[in-house]
Amino acid sequence: MGNKMQKPANENLLEIRNLHVRYNTDEAVVHALNGFDLTLKRGETLGIVGETGAGKTTMALSIMRLLPKRIGEVTAGSIIYDGIDILKASANAMLKLRGKRISMIFQDPMTSLNPVQTVGSQIYEVLELHYPEMTREEKHRRVDEMLELVGIPPARKDEYPHQFSGGMKQRIVIAMALISKPELLLADEPTTALDVTIQAQILELVRELKRQFNTAMILITHDLGVVNEVCENVAIVYGGEVIERGTIEDVYVREKNHPYTEGLFGAIPDLVTDLPRLKSIPGYMVDPTNLPEGCKFADRCGFCTERCRRENPILHRLSDTHFIKCHLFEEGSNHE
Template sequence: MEKLLEIKNLKVQYNTDEAVVYALNDFSLDLGKGEILGVVGETGAGKTTMALSIMKLLPEHVAEVTGGSVTYNGEDVFKMSQKQLRNLRGAEVSMIFQDPMTSLNPVMNVGDQIDEVLKIHNPSMPKQERDEKVAEILTLVGIPPERRVQFPHQFSGGMKQRVVIAMALVAKPNLLLADEPTTALDVTIQAQILTLMKNLEEQLGTSMIFITHDLGIVAEFCENVAVVYGGEVIERGTVEQVFARTANHPYTNNLFECIPDLTGSVNRLTPIPGFVLDSRTVPVGCPFADRCSKCTEVCKKEKPSIHYVEDGHYIKCHLYANEVSQ
């Protein structure tokens, strides 16, 4: 599969007055054209920072890229000019942001905000055609087109999320970054949005990175999955390989164990022991060592390498040291 996106050994830190937060540590990931990749992991693992890095939208004066690269279609995103970035954002790469409350302009009606995407990236498109496309995308995300004249404060949280999704999809991008796009939606609209995004991929070959906490959505919607912990990818493979449970990183196993078993009687869920890695420090060994039931001395002292347990399926864990390393 031809690569559309390649992230290599990316390191991102946030320099605050209180401390330095190491969000991404040697984060590496690639995405093929037309691929739908699910990215899962606990809050604070670095998933959103990864997505913002792809569009070079990290907060200025706070975020600092200390190493690595992000290459889109063969071009280094961090070396792009402002004009190139404007052409990239919205047309080539779109993002559905996690918080719709802060993603919309409060003094513009929602129709104008969606229309703005088309005006910037298709300046020759007639206004009538733009209006038709705005009405079409609003209908697709479950909003009556006549509400296009209303402002963000007149919409509920779930409806705002639908507006954000409409803005991301209206220009039919080549790469869609979806940061928990269905979190604020009810299950009926969630299913409609997932179907819409799936149709976009089938019709236009759109590639997607789908960030979520819901392993059920990953199983149903994605082709491949990357498990992120401590600012790095610790497991990557197809959905079939990872969900088969024949070989998994201990953290991935813990995520599966958190899912309630509907076939038996269980009084309590099984939480992952300990606390999420403190991102103010960079661990010497495996980032999951302090919470892992299979931790050994080598886990605390040495970072694990990538070990391939199956074609395309790799795990960064010392337990698989006898497998093929990279």
């Protein structure tokens, strides 16, 4: 998008390097993220696509430093947000970051609002937390403006969450997330719980507001279509690693893709070609309590070789923007 050009090049808002996160549960140790790498520029929109359990939400919670207490543990790696080391920042510094500079939208709008507080006061609270210098009237005015922006009549701000429909609740959640004009918005499957028509409206709203506020966004989803609509770049996640990353054109043109990405595309119904059955990826998601030594996709991959089982591939560079983590794309080899 155009606004990307206004910022100096090479200015990364968020850098995640080799992040390892595990959950220590009573039964087993779950390796949720295994060397997760990600960079995000200011104003960039990145889609993160992956199956359930691929570590998408874990990544978002790590950025917020809100992994479940006593269970979630970062074992290696770093998260640098605009020069701040998130993993080492003080609790107070995190309180100032959350909701002001980084906001998050959750999957289920039905449960992400406090049922006994009016929606207006919940939005107001964000301002109260982060803009103590603002006068009451100013805050109320901002709340009204924000509600207007997300398409909720400000007159309804004294109503309670149960009086709104799912789509409207998600609009309110979006208002809460954006009222502080954050630099980064983490949207964790914001439309999964909504029906398709509402989904389109919400995505349009997010895209519009993102443009207005010049917010960078990480959109977490398992829907390749949603990513195509909203994002400039996409990262495909499998087994707690980014296995492919590129611009929408790089990935969606389907010339060179990670075998897993190809599998994902194969599972989407297509209006043009007539298929008796959708192709699904054989096998199950890799067991995060018992990770293989080599490539995590090896068991389900049609191109699997002896080497894949032995050695985890590195991220191979196909172009300035396109990267794939697969032995098939090693310098010199050619993939059909």
